[in-house]
Amino acid sequence: MAKFKGKFCKKGRDKINEALERGRESRWRQETASAANVVPIISYDHEYAACDIPDPSQQIEIPLDENLKEGEWRVGRRVVELGILADGLKSCQLCSQPLHLNDCTGEKKFGLGHMLLIRCNYCQLVNEIPTGSRHKTIAGGIAWDVNTKLAAGMIDAGLGEMHVNSLLSAMNIPTIPPKSIKCREREIVPHLADMAEETCRKNLEEEVRLSDGNLTASFDGAWQKRGTGRAYNSLTG
Numbered sequence: 001m002a003k004f005k006g007k008f009c010k011k012g013r014d015k016i017n018e019a020l021e022r023g024r025e026s027r028w029r030q031e032t033a034s035a036a037n038v039v040p041i042i043s044y045d046h047e048y049a050a051c052d053i054p055d056p057s058q059q060i061e062i063p064l065d066e067n068l069k070e071g072e073w074r075v076g077r078r079v080v081e082l083g084i085l086a087d088g089l090k091s092c093q094l095c096s097q098p099l100h101l102n103d104c105t106g107e108k109k110f111g112l113g114h115m116l117l118i119r120c121n122y123c124q125l126v127n128e129i130p131t132g133s134r135h136k137t138i139a140g141g142i143a144w145d146v147n148t149k150l151a152a153g154m155i156d157a158g159l160g161e162m163h164v165n166s167l168l169s170a171m172n173i174p175t176i177p178p179k180s181i182k183c184r185e186r187e188i189v190p191h192l193a194d195m196a197e198e199t200c201r202k203n204l205e206e207e208v209r210l211s212d213g214n215l216t217a218s219f220d221g222a223w224q225k226r227g228t229g230r231a232y233n234s235l236t237g
Helices: 013-036 082-088 145-157 161-170 178-211
Strands: 002-004 007-009 104-110 113-119 126-130 134-136 142-144
Touching (some): 082 126, 113 145, 134 145, 145 161
Antiparallel strands (some): 002 007, 113 126
């Protein structure tokens, strides 16, 4: 249990209440300064202020993993979709203030996909910002598009997990566990088989169309015998 303004509350709730208090004070100071200088308030200048503010009672503070080292996210290279990252940094999930990449406190790795943990300067809430797009799998889970694309490229190039990770490590990009690649490979193999069958069917129809239906064929009616130690009438001896 913890106390906030003399009242008992659940552990961790006091930090959320304090963050809300700081966010309200920050917005009040900005609106007061804007009114004094006859400058439009921030909600009229930026699109992120129009975002729906979630219910603060449903917010949960994200504890940082003890294994995450400060500044570890600065090391190496990452595969990032700039549009997804820009949309994530547009506003905080709690106070709708803009986020800054420099305030990143760590990252969660999901193969080539990453979830950046960025702390808001106004309410101190740690936001999870994805570095790429995701999709639902047939099993009902969530998979990162970049991992699925990697598995498709691996099959197309005829590489294996070791070759892919060797390439990633040479480029100073965090490697992906072989189990993750296998899961994405099983996901796309049925689709690749369907695409191959559809391609063969279309090409066959195209060949028939170009031939105009008049096909020329040749065949040999001779029955090839097999040469053995007892029969010597085979054409091959």
